[in-house]
Amino acid sequence: MVAMRFLVGALRRAMSGPSPGRPRGLVYEKHGEPDRVLQLKDVSLPQLGASGVHVKMLAAPINPSDINMIQGMYAVLPDFPAVGGNEGVGQVVQIGSNVTSLKPGDLVIPADAGLGTWRTEAVFEEDKLLKIPPDIPLMSAATLSVNPCTAFRMLSDFVTLKPGDSIIQNAANSGAGQAVLQIAAAKGIKTINVVRDRPNLQELVDRLQSLGADHVITEEALRKPETKDLFEKIPKPLLAxxxxxxxxxxxxxxxxxHKGTMVTYGGMSKQPVAIPVSALIFKDVxxxxxxxxxxxxxxNKEKLSEMITELCTLIRNGQLASPACQEVPLADYQSALKASMAPYVTAKQVLRL
Incomplete structure (x- = not known):
């Protein structure tokens, strides 16, 4: 009887948890808080097929959009069961007979969201992957496809900025914010970076300035009349x-x-944006x-590849560093989730796969 109970218990553990050496992933079968709905499980690999690419995942960060997707609060939601994660870097292990753009050993990142990167191995279609150079540092590669791309596009697509112009941004300590100020600095564009007040404020200010931030101010300081003194040193921003x-x-x-542009790409406060009528009428924002x-x-994918090439050049030149990262083993995903959802996040949690 004791032996039977032991056998049943072992079978249950085998069915509920991952098996050594098998592909594993963080799987969820319903929406909810990530620490409650995510489970580390064995994941099956589909047949490679002619256009398939077998990838060994190396590292994948935890981004706010990943959390929102698991909570069911994102604009794009996967079918269940789903593997978490939209970003990361992996290495090609094997390719299908019709694959021409990749070969074993290549480093790849997702070409789009929703691939489910929080897993040790996967088989993806060739068109869902983008090759990156082998000399890009691991943390830069793992965090390349979301925040640096977002920053690059926002600095390029809405207004024509030239050296000496200025921009203003909030959430400047976020992954996107850090990418914005570094890319702007590389282009000779001045930045005003707004952050929340916090106990270690000076430490944060020092870090952002080391990345190229021209001015770092708190949300409270932004509301004060003294803010106008800034614009005696640099021109008023053309872009927010x-x-x-x-x-x-x-x-x-x-x-x-006058005629400046504000681009909204997130809503961390979960509050609507109130627009002063005077800004619309008299400043024509x-x-x-x-x-x-x-x-x-x-x-198309070619335009995405062109952007990635430019970003990789900035990385090689020392002009675009990854955000501060804390590498966490996949098995410790619960601690990584907790840290990523804590207030005043100072380091991006990156799952080592």
Whole structure:
């Protein structure tokens, strides 16, 4: 009887948890809080097929969009059962007979969202992957396809910026914010970077300035009349980048020059953006939105590849570093989720796969 109970218990553990040496992934079968619905399980690999690419995943970050997708609060939601994660880097193990753009050993990143990157191995279609150079540092490669691309497009697609111009952005310590200020600095564009006040504020200010930030101010300071003194040193911003919404976005909007543009790409405050009528009438400001997933749908893979090439050049030149990252083994995903959802996040959690 004891032996039978032991056997039944072993079978249950084998069915509920991952098996050593088997492909594993963080799987969810319903929407909810990630720490409750995600489970580390064995995942099956489909047949390679003619256009398939077998990839060994190396590292994948935890982004806010990943959390929102699992919660069911994102514009694109996968079918169940689903594997979490939209970004990461992997290495090609094997290719199908019709695959021409990749070969074993190549490093690849997702060409689009929704692939489910929080897994040790996967078989993806060739057109869902993008080859990157082998000399890109692992953390830069793992965090390349979302935030740096978002930053690059927002700095390129909405207004014509030239050296000496300025922009203002909130959530400047986020992955996208850090990419924005570095790419802007590489182009000679001045940045005003707005962050939340916090106990280690000076440490954050020092880090952002080391990346190329010209000015770092708190949300509270942005609301004060003294902010206008900034514009005696640099011109008023032509572009505002908003990832927060609410009052913070409204205050940035007041700083824009005549016919300036504000681009909203996130809503971390979960508050609507209030637009002063005077800004519309007397300053003729433009309000736009941006979503990287939609940009990828509207543009071909060649244009995406061109952008990745430019970003990789910046990385090689030391002009675009990855955000501060904390590498966490896949088995410790619960601690990584907790850290990524804590207030005042200082490091991006990256799952080592």
């Amino acid at each position: 980048l908003d990832a927060v919404g609410g009052k913070n976005a409204t205050e940035m909007l007041r700083c824009l020059r 433009r309000l736009r939105g941006f979503w990287m997933t939609q940009w990828k749908k509207d543009n």
